[in-house]
Every structure is written in C-alpha cells, then in structure tokens.
Amino acid sequence: MSSLLRLATAGSVDDGKSTLVGRLLYDTKSVLADQLDAVTRASVDRGLDTPDLSLLVDGLRSEREQGITIDVAYRYFATPQRSFVLADTPGHVQYTRNTVTGASTAQLAVLLVDARNGVLEQTRRHAAVLAMLGVPRLVLAVNKIDLVDYDESTFEVIAKEFTDHAVSLGYPMGEVLSIPISALQGDNVVTRSENTPWYTGPALLEHLETVPVAPDPHDAPFRLPVQYVIRPRTAEYPDYRGYAGQIASGTVRTGDEVVVLPQGLRSTVAGIDTADGPLGEAGSGNSVTVLLDDDLDIARGDLIASAGSAPEPADELSATVCWLAGSALRAGSRVLLKHGAKTVQAFVEEIVARFDEQQLRAVHAPESLELNHIGQVRLRTSEPLPADDYRTSPRTGSFLIIDPKDGDTLAAGLVGVGFPALGDAPAASADGQGATG
Amino acid sequence: MTAEHTVEPVAPGSGQDAAIDNLAALESEAIHIFREVAGEFDRPVILFSGGKDSTVLLHLAIKAFWPAPVPFPLLHVDTGHNFDEVIEFRDRVVEKYGLRLVVAKVQDWIDDGRLTERPDGTRNPLQTTPLLETIGEHGFDAVFGGGRRDEERARAKERIFSLRNAFGQWEPRRQRAELWNLYNGRHRPGEHVRVFPLSNWTEFDVWNYIAREKVDLPSIYFAHQREVYLRDGMWLTEGPWGGPRDGEDVHTKTVRYRTVGDGSCTGAVESTAATIEEVIAEVQASRLTERGATRADDRMSEAAMEDRKREGYF
Numbered sequence: 001m002s003s004l005l006r007l008a009t010a011g012s013v014d015d016g017k018s019t020l021v022g023r024l025l026y027d028t029k030s031v032l033a034d035q036l037d038a039v040t041r042a043s044v045d046r047g048l049d050t051p052d053l054s055l056l057v058d059g060l061r062s063e064r065e066q067g068i069t070i071d072v073a074y075r076y077f078a079t080p081q082r083s084f085v086l087a088d089t090p091g092h093v094q095y096t097r098n099t100v101t102g103a104s105t106a107q108l109a110v111l112l113v114d115a116r117n118g119v120l121e122q123t124r125r126h127a128a129v130l131a132m133l134g135v136p137r138l139v140l141a142v143n144k145i146d147l148v149d150y151d152e153s154t155f156e157v158i159a160k161e162f163t164d165h166a167v168s169l170g171y172p173m174g175e176v177l178s179i180p181i182s183a184l185q186g187d188n189v190v191t192r193s194e195n196t197p198w199y200t201g202p203a204l205l206e207h208l209e210t211v212p213v214a215p216d217p218h219d220a221p222f223r224l225p226v227q228y229v230i231r232p233r234t235a236e237y238p239d240y241r242g243y244a245g246q247i248a249s250g251t252v253r254t255g256d257e258v259v260v261l262p263q264g265l266r267s268t269v270a271g272i273d274t275a276d277g278p279l280g281e282a283g284s285g286n287s288v289t290v291l292l293d294d295d296l297d298i299a300r301g302d303l304i305a306s307a308g309s310a311p312e313p314a315d316e317l318s319a320t321v322c323w324l325a326g327s328a329l330r331a332g333s334r335v336l337l338k339h340g341a342k343t344v345q346a347f348v349e350e351i352v353a354r355f356d357e358q359q360l361r362a363v364h365a366p367e368s369l370e371l372n373h374i375g376q377v378r379l380r381t382s383e384p385l386p387a388d389d390y391r392t393s394p395r396t397g398s399f400l401i402i403d404p405k406d407g408d409t410l411a412a413g414l415v416g417v418g419f420p421a422l423g424d425a426p427a428a429s430a431d432g433q434g435a436t437g
Numbered sequence: 438m439t440a441e442h443t444v445e446p447v448a449p450g451s452g453q454d455a456a457i458d459n460l461a462a463l464e465s466e467a468i469h470i471f472r473e474v475a476g477e478f479d480r481p482v483i484l485f486s487g488g489k490d491s492t493v494l495l496h497l498a499i500k501a502f503w504p505a506p507v508p509f510p511l512l513h514v515d516t517g518h519n520f521d522e523v524i525e526f527r528d529r530v531v532e533k534y535g536l537r538l539v540v541a542k543v544q545d546w547i548d549d550g551r552l553t554e555r556p557d558g559t560r561n562p563l564q565t566t567p568l569l570e571t572i573g574e575h576g577f578d579a580v581f582g583g584g585r586r587d588e589e590r591a592r593a594k595e596r597i598f599s600l601r602n603a604f605g606q607w608e609p610r611r612q613r614a615e616l617w618n619l620y621n622g623r624h625r626p627g628e629h630v631r632v633f634p635l636s637n638w639t640e641f642d643v644w645n646y647i648a649r650e651k652v653d654l655p656s657i658y659f660a661h662q663r664e665v666y667l668r669d670g671m672w673l674t675e676g677p678w679g680g681p682r683d684g685e686d687v688h689t690k691t692v693r694y695r696t697v698g699d700g701s702c703t704g705a706v707e708s709t710a711a712t713i714e715e716v717i718a719e720v721q722a723s724r725l726t727e728r729g730a731t732r733a734d735d736r737m738s739e740a741a742m743e744d745r746k747r748e749g750y751f
Contacts, residue, residue, distance in 0.1 A: 003458060004463075074636070101614040227476050228475050232505035246469040286465050324614045398617050409621045412614065
C-alpha cells in the first residue's frame with residue numbers, strides 16, 4: 001500500500017526551483033518520452049545544448065517566454081513507497097499569494113536557496129508563512145552546491161542560519177533538514193552524491209519517501225462539517241436522512257455522543273454510511289454520511305462535533321489573515337466569510353496589527369492590509385460560527401474571505417493564530433507557536 | 438532513460454486501514470468536491486463522453502450521493518465522430534442509473550450554419566461552441582469535467598474550481614487562490630465554474646481505481662482486432678469522418694484505445710492488453726503520455742492545450 005505525501009516547494013527567483021522539480025520528475029521516470037522530446041525540441045529552439053528541465057514545469061506560454069513561473073503548478077510523481085502531490089509555487093514577491101495556496105495543504109515544504117547567495121530575506125519570510133500555516137516539516141535545499149565547489153563550510157553556514165531561524169519560528173530541530181544539492185547535476189536529489197562526502201544525511205527523494213506523515217493525533221476532537229443532507233425519498237429508502245461530509249478532524253464511532261452546532265442539539269451516532277457499506281468508525285480525511293438517532297433539523301453548513309469537546313459558537317473571532325487581493329482591506333469593510341460548508345456575512349471591526357515582513361516585526365493598528373500582507377483582524381459575523389483554533393484543528397480553524405461584489409477570494413484566514421515569534425519582535429500577541437506538529 | 442514507471446499497482450480493497458491510502462484519499466477528495474458543488478450551485482452538470490475519466494467521474498458522483506440518485510444530469514458533446522461501442526456504453530449507463538442525458542450534437546451546428554466543417558475533417562476543435570451554447574441555454578452553472586493536472590502543462594496550473602467568464606474562457610492570471618479544502622464557487626450571472634474532481638489523479642491512479650472498484654468501461658479500451666491505417670504516426674480507423682487517403686494502407690491489427698475522443702484524431706495503440714490488469718501493466722511500461730500518444734490535436738503547438746482552454750474548451 002502506497003501512501004500519499006503532499007508537499008510544496010518555495011524559493012526566490014533563479015534559485016533553480018523549476019529545474020529541481022523537473023529533475024525529480026525526470027529521475028523518478030515520471031517524465032515520459034513525448035514530454036521529454038517536446039522539451040528537447042524547445043530547448044534546441046532556444047539555442048541550448050542540453051534539455052532545460054525547467055521547461056517541463058513552466059506551463060503557461062508567458063512563463064516560458066519570460067523564463068519565470070507565474071502560478072502554482074501541481075506535479076505528480078511516485079515511487080514504490082509513496083505517491084507525491086507537489087505544489088510548485090512561484091518565487092516572485094508579487095505572487096506570494098500562490099505560496100500560501102500551495103502550502104495550505106502541504107505536509108512538508110522544500111525551500112530552495114542558491115548556495116552562492118545563502119539565506120535571503122525572502123527565504124526567512126517564506127519560512128515564517130509556512131510556520132504560520134502550520135506546515136509540519138521543512139527541508140532547506142541548498143542548491144547550486146556545484147557552483148561553490150561542493151564546499152562544506154559554505155553549506156554549514158547556510159544550514160545553521162536557516163535552522164536557527166526555523167527554530168525561532170517554533171519548529172523543533174528534528175523537523176528541519178538541510179541538504180546540499182545540485183538540481184542541474186543531480187547531486188543528492190535522488191541518490192547521494194560522491195561530490196559531497198562530508199554530507200551524511202539522505203538525498204532529497206530518500207527523505208521524502210521516508211519522512212513520517214504526521215497522522216492526526218488519536219485524541220483529536222471529532223469534527224464533521226455537514227456539506228449535504230442525503231434524503232433519497234425512494235421506495236427503498238423512504239425515511240433515510242444522512243449528513244454527508246468529509247471528516248475534518250478526529251474519529252467518529254457508532255454510538256458516540258455528538259452535538260450539532262451552532263444550534264447546540266445533542267444526539268447519538270446511529271450509523272456511518274458509505275456507498276461501500278456501513279463503517280463502525282471513520283477517521284479524519286474520509287468522506288462519509290453520518291446517521292443520527294434523533295430526527296433533528298440539520299442543514300448544510302452545520303457542524304457535528306464530539307459532545308465532550310465541542311467549540312463554542314461565537315459571532316466574533318480573532319484571526320490572522322493573508323491578504324491575497326489587489327484591493328485593500330480596511331476596518332469597517334463588509335465581506336463574506338466561508339468556514340467549513342457555511343458562508344456568512346462578516347464585518348471587519350478592527351485591524352489589530354500587520355506583520356512587517358521587511359523588519360520581521362508587528363506594526364500595530366495599520367490603516368489597511370494590502371496584497372501579500374499578513375495581518376491580525378477582529379471580525380464580527382452575522383451568525384455564530386463554531387470555529388476552532390487553527391493550531392488544534394486546521395480544517396475547522398480556517399476560512400476564506402470573499403468579495404461580496406464579484407465573488408473573488410480575498411484572503412485566507414487562520415482562527416486564533418498569532419504572528420510567528422521573531423526574536424526581539426515587539427509584537428504584543430505573538431506567541432511563537434506557529435508550527436503544529 | 439529507461440522506460441518503466443516505478444509505481445506498484447495498489448492492491449484492490451486495501452483502503453480500510455486507519456492510515457488512508459492514496460486511492461482512498463483521492464476518492465474522499467473527489468466526493469467532497471461533488472458534495473460542495475451540489476450544496477452551492479443551482480444547476481450542475483457532468484460532462485460525459487463515455488471515456489474512462491468521465492466514467493470514473495460518474496462512478497464517484499454515484500458514490501457521493503448514495504443511496505440518493507445523482508442530483509444532476511449528464512451532458513455529452515457529440516462530435517458525430519463516435520465509436521459505436523462508446524455510444525452503446527453511454528446509453529447503457531444512463532439507463533442503468535436512471536440518469537438524465539443532454540446531448541449537444543456538433544452536426545446540428547454544422548447543419549444550420551453556426552459552424553463550418555474544417556478542411557482536415559477533425560471535429561474536436563468544433564466542440565467548444567456547442568458546449569458553451571448548451572451551457573448557456575440550460576443555465577448550467579457548474580460543469581464537471583474529468584480533466585487531470587498530470588495530463589498537460591497548462592492543466593497543471595488550473596484550479597479545481599475554475600471560474601469561466603461569460604465567454605467560457607479561462608483567465609490564468611485571474612485565478613482565485615484555492616486553499617485547504619475550501620472551494621469558492623461564487624460567480625456572477627453568465628459566468629460558470631468548471632469543476633475538476635480528478636485534478637490530483639494520475640492516469641495510473643485512474644486505472645488502479647477502475648480495477649479496484651470494478652468500473653465498467655467501453656470495450657475499445659481493451660485489445661481487439663481492428664482495421665487501421667497509419668497517419669502522422671498514429672493508427673486511425675475508418676468511420677463517418679472518412680478513411681485512409683491514397684497511399685495510406687489498411688492493416689488489421691490488435692489494438693486498444695487509451696483515450697476516447699473524436700474518431701478522426703484519436704489513435705489506437707498496438708496492444709494485447711485484454712483485461713484491466715494487463716492494461717495497468719502496459720500503462721506502467723509505457724513511454725508515452727496518453728495525450729501525446731493518441732491525440733493529434735494536442736500536438737499542434739507547444740501551447741495547444743493552453744490556447745484551447747482560453748477559448749473555453751476544457
């Protein structure tokens with residue numbers, strides 16, 4: 001049985017990220033003959049001697065013409081141990097929103113730096129965003145190690161600087177790994193390189209194949225956002241009424257006491273259905289249909305939670321938001337908020353602080369949040385929401401902010417999360433717990 | 438480079454463990470997507486060609502709403518260049534599950550002059566207009582497609598919920614950020630959303646899933662004898678779209694199809710794979726991606742798919 005690892009890559013312009021991803025696809029035989037032929041032809045057209053592997057992944061014409069990556073691209077490769085879904089996110093500052101998109105579901109992120117340049121400000125910013133999103137594990141790929149003559153001390157300096165930064169963001173030391181690689185030459189990408197005898201760790205792919213995929217803690221509280229009420233009203237199932245959804249957290253068993261929020265109705269799980277037959281229990285990530293003992297008025301948007309550890313519905317919430325839109329957010333703005341399967345109106349009561357990415361500190365009470373800003377806000381919602389803290393339950397602690405006028409997604413929201421602790425940052429509410437393990 | 442994929446097929450029925458396996462994770466994700474659309478849109482429709490991806494799509498929709506019927510119809514854009522086996526299969530599936538089927542016939546658009554036959558006789562590019570006009574006429578606001586991101590470079594960049602403007606066009610620079618499993622289906626009147634529940638599947642996942650779930654497919658996916666002729670390196674078969682030209686010899690070969698499309702530009706591959714297990718073994722060993730091997734229309738330019746998506750094609 002092969003498992004699935006979702007990972008994201010991030011780096012600055014010219015760090016060779018597309019080349020690395022191309023190399024992973026190529027060396028895992030995920031690039032097939034006709035794709036390689038097309039790349040070879042295009043490389044010759046551009047006057048290159050060897051196939052430019054980055055052309056495998058730059059999908060849009062304007063990207064190929066400009067030699068840059070604009071949008072998140074999803075890549076798929078597999079080994080006998082694992083299948084991988086890789087979100088390849090662009091390095092341009094103006095497209096940071098895509099890094100957030102690519103990393104929101106990632107179990108691990110690979111950050112690239114150029115060995116000649118070391119850890120850049122953008123690397124530190126990327127790591128801060130990844131910590132805030134709770135991506136559990138980081139890999140620093142120190143690329144172009146061939147261009148510094150495979151020098152150990154250069155690598156060690158970069159690795160130490162990055163690890164110190166990651167630890168200050170809340171990452172445990174054991175969940176940050178630095179690897180010296182050359183995406184172009186293939187050093188330490190799939191197999192360990194003879195050019196770096198001083199490096200004793202795994203090659204990148206080896207690490208990706210074996211790194212433990214953090215399962216939900218077994219005692220995580222049960223959460224099921226109700227997406228759809230299944231009522232066949234057929235001759236065979238005249239009175240069937242099931243609540244369909246994907247389990248966001250925890251495990252549910254027949255007989256469990258649950259509470260339906262925001263109404264606060266209590267009931268007992270009578271059954272867990274799937275088209276393949278009933279289940280005695282089901283865990284996080286599974287799409288199921290839950291039957292309850294009592295005939296209750298439950299609709300799409302409600303949340304079924306374990307009775308013993310249910311969130312308190314509230315019409316005011318504090319959250320960190322990543323602002324993804326060209327138009328600015330100001331206190332007093334009216335927006336839509338999508339949480340689980342529910343969309344409600346919301347009012348921005350206050351912009352508490354903005355995370356200053358240049359200085360890595362908090363700016364209090366800013367006038368607005370603009371594209372790529374990360375800020376802390378207080379929101380009031382038109383109906384009480386049963387939201388969790390993002391760090392205990394990401395799927396029920398996250399939300400979208402949507403523009404009521406044109407429906408665009410304006411921001412990603414994380415309930416209750418503060419800014420990453422940043423050394424001497426004077427952020428009043430930063431608590432340093434950005435990473436959920 | 439060596440040819441073989443290094444992936445092991447997933448054993449059937451292995452998805453019950455607490456640690457969810459690859460196919461179970463992909464199935465749960467797709468079911469979640471179907472239910473979101475059913476909850477948020479007024480008039481969804483599943484684009485159904487009878488091909489393996491749209492058949493898997495329908496299988497997932499049936500599972501998502503069981504024991505209730507699928508709460509939306511199917512739409513087939515019929516180029517008129519069909520394989521008989523596929524049309525029979527389509528009608529059998531519709532009957533078996535009591536589905537509603539809307540058919541948009543490219544021939545009707547040609548007959549009344551809204552479309553003109555191309556000099557090369559290929560009708561794949563002609564599907565866009567009937568598709569968009571049928572979406573408009575029926576007021577469909579969400580259109581499910583079987584597209585996968587592993588198929589092609591432009592598709593690799595498309596969201597699962599892909600907003601289309603009033604002209605059905607995809608605008609890559611205006612894509613919405615897509616975070617966690619929170620999908621934003623809001624659209625203005627005249628716009629619609631294309632939805633791709635199989636976005637994160639590979640061709641290999643699709644075949645493994647077909648084997649595990651015992652999904653029924655049209656017979657042309659399995660090895661059979663057929664009279665074919667060679668054009669542009671592809672084995673084409675005679676049909677309503679015409680036959681061999683001068684100098685194109687007809688051979689009888691044992692072949693199968695890896696994709697189902699317009700018969701004038703969908704090529705057969707030589708194969709003796711007669712069962713799903715044999716097809717999986719063949720896919721593992723294949724050196725060509727399925728689109729490159731069998732679709733003439735994708736080979737025209739480096740940006741062929743991107744251009745067609747911008748025009749409103751899937």
